[in-house]
């Protein structure tokens with residue numbers, strides 16, 4: 001029984017065929033150009049395979065409210081070619097199979113809670129710190145959703161006392177994403193994150209912002225596990241700093257599991273999203 | 287078909303018998319003394335009524351994880367007589383009926399989503415700004431729960447530029463509760479909130495902190511409705527200030543319903559909690 005999965009990102013689309021145990025049979029990667037250029041290639045890939053259903057984890061913002069008229073659309077994205085694009089409908093028109101549709105980060109959380117670092121739990125938070133900062137969550141077994149999907153990357157943080165960088169978010173300037181995503185690191189220090197690996201003050205500030213965000217997420221959602229992925233989190237040395245700062249910020253107010261087991265990298269690595277998409281595909285059948 | 291409800295607060299217990307439509311047949315109010323003094327009176331009240339099941343909304347922190355050994359306990363509360371008190375067990379031992387157990391604020395959220403301001407929705411956030419700040423949430427129809435219950439009152443906020451007050455939280459000093467709960471208002475200004483009704487700078491600062499908290503909650507949870515209750519929120523003039531500041535903080539980044547309908551007082555007023563407790567009672571039967 002095979003399923004299809006799409007991880008639709010701002011720079012690339014990953015399409016895969018596989019099963020719900022994390023086995024991937026075939027995978028292609030396509031650049032994210034315009035919908036007219038990219039989507040026909042995506043459809044062609046899946047038409048060559050016998051799949052039961054498809055799961056899509058998409059960049060956003062997207063409309064995931066099934067009762068909405070624009071359910072399945074990419075909505076107000078800065079990538080203008082994709083603004084108000086009926087993504088789900090375009091796929092459905094050609095593929096005629098059940099399709100699950102959610103955010104890239106919610107789908108990655110689903111992958112990790114089903115087969116990864118949060119396996120066996122009812123809840124987890126999956127945060128990516130990369131070109132942007134986004135988070136998805138599984139709450140009581142379900143992908144978190146309310147009026148819309150979470151947009152946790154833009155929460156407010158307090159400034160680090162040694163940080164004078166103005167912030168990069170076009171909406172909020174110095175929100176979490178504006179201060180701590182990859183491009184903010186690069187603009188603040190004049191070098192890419194990967195080149196700053198040995199500069200401890202970089203990771204001290206980075207950890208301070210991420211720890212504040214985790215404190216807020218913990219107090220609001222109380223996830224059973226927090227998974228930190230994305231390019232910036234390849235800097236493994238930042239994990240212990242984050243854990244230490246989370247402990248000192250929360251200051252014993254809430255009871256938590258040992259932080260080395262609680263705040264962890266994705267155990268599916270870069271496959272969290274595509275694995276989650278295959279699981280979402282199966283869920284869309286019911 | 288009658289149910290029992292308990293709203294267990296730090297200063298008083300409200301016990302009621304009623305139905306799931308919000309009709310209350312009888313209600314008593316008891317002071318929160320020690321468990322030995324208070325609980326027998328609570329039990330006696332319910333023994334005089336034929337109820338199907340009981341719902342409890344309790345002050346906390348409490349253990350709401352049904353798989354835990356201390357499920358149903360009040361855990362590390364500063365009210366030392368109640369520390370590690372097996373609240374649910376004490377009731378069950380005498381009453382022999384199904385009992386639902388959750389936080390006071392989660393239960394109030396349940397009341398409002400079932401019969402109040404969020405009626406017909408799948409999600410809502412209920413925040414009380416009183417002696418402390420607490421919040422409960424219904425997410426996709428269920429009371430929010432993860433590793434533990436939410437503790438949203440202690441999230442971090444940025445200081446208002448004109449606020450030099452140090453903050454009152456014993457754990458975090460100037461977290462939301464430390465800066466914006468009733469006792470913080472009183473200590474900052476040297477007068478009770480109710481006496482400061484006409485002092486606009488008081489409510490400007492108060493609204494700034496609450497608006498920041500709402501921004502964080504919106505970005506993390508995306509509730510379909512936000513209900514603000516508790517003593518401090520009796521100051522109706524603070525609602526428009528909060529809405530204005532939420533709009534300017536979020537700055538168009540997420541799409542929201544019109545804020546006058548989105549950020550509202552409880553429509554069950556002071557009965558949100560006890561009404562929710564009766565509904566929780568019914569839910570505990572299944």
Ligand SMILES: Nc1ncnc2c1ncn2[C@@H]1O[C@H](COP(=O)(O)OP(=O)(O)O)[C@@H](O)[C@H]1O
Nearest residue numbers: 130131132182183192193194230231232234235
């Ligand atoms: N090893 C690394 N160390 C630090 N920063 C990195 C590393 N790899 C990528 N980044 C940064 O992460 C960002 C890209 O994030 P990534 O998660 O790889 O892609 P995207 O978010 O676009 O899907 C860039 O700003 C890049 O500089």
Ligand SMILES: Nc1ncnc2c1ncn2[C@@H]1O[C@H](COP(=O)(O)OP(=O)(O)O)[C@@H](O)[C@H]1O
Nearest residue numbers: 416417418468469478479480516517518520521
């Ligand atoms: N009308 C009011 N205006 C401003 N503040 C009030 C008002 N009524 C109560 N408060 C403040 O709210 C706090 C009590 O909160 P309340 O919600 O009534 O009780 P509790 O939180 O203990 O259940 C006190 O600090 C009190 O000063």
Ligand SMILES: [Zn+2]
Nearest residue numbers: 154169172175
């Ligand atoms: Zn932002």
Ligand SMILES: [Zn+2]
Nearest residue numbers: 440455458461
């Ligand atoms: Zn606090």
